[in-house]
Amino acid sequence: MTDAHPFKSHMERALTEARAAGARGEVPVGAVIIARDGAVLAQNGNRTRERADPTAHAEMLVIREACAQLGAERLIGADLYVTLEPCPMCAAAISNARIARLYYGAADPKSGGIAQGPRVFSHPQCHHRPEIYDEIAAGESEALLRDFFSGLRADR
């Protein structure tokens, strides 16, 4: 990766979505999908509470939005940026959508599905494994989550 790689600005965009999610009372996770040509196809944050939908994780929302935009089930050549390690639901959706590269921030020992637990991409039942770049702006992502959950505890 050269200095010119725009992954920092894409992850900054995902972090902005994570902060907006936290401000809505959602677990602060944000995601962005970038098309092969560099265009932002979709950006969103967690909306599980707002939509009363346990599938409305940031990654799921941007995948669905990007596919709707393109009218296609597959996002060939696209990159997904997300501030936290995806859970197994989102990891499998990333595989189903044929995302080319996955950039994520903080590891998620509690609910992660990639580097721990079910390791969704590490079985023959996974038909597409993206290239994976982890620990991108992980400190900022972790700080957001820590502040959010310590705020919840303080409210009690």
Place this chain on the structure above:
Amino acid sequence: MTDAHPFKSHMERALTEARAAGARGEVPVGAVIIARDGAVLAQNGNRTRERADPTAHAEMLVIREACAQLGAERLIGADLYVTLEPCPMCAAAISNARIARLYYGAADPKSGGIAQGPRVFSHPQCHHRPEIYDEIAAGESEALLRDFFSGLRADR
């Protein structure tokens, strides 16, 4: 399980949705969610092609529909019937939705996420594991899938 258990009629409903999905040109998988009081909360089949949405598996659709109906992120006490072993995306969504009991038909050695591959419910990162009843009307479910895919090959 007693003879009076209605799981056969619920799975028959899921099979009807699977057949309808196949007739639409979708992989023939169907799902149903039954509330604690026995009411049918949602029923649907795969719609990934129709909606250009790689997350539109039968299980995801019925979970989202049932949650929308109840205005809740969790389907406490509800049962999910699906004709095929869920993939890891759907398995994790079933866990997130706190489904009480999962009844499924055929095993899916190719893409399953429960009894093989990532075994989503079998890790500490899984925060809720439903009771699982497999091989319910598995023969009918398998025959539907086999006919569908042999039909696709014959079309070529």
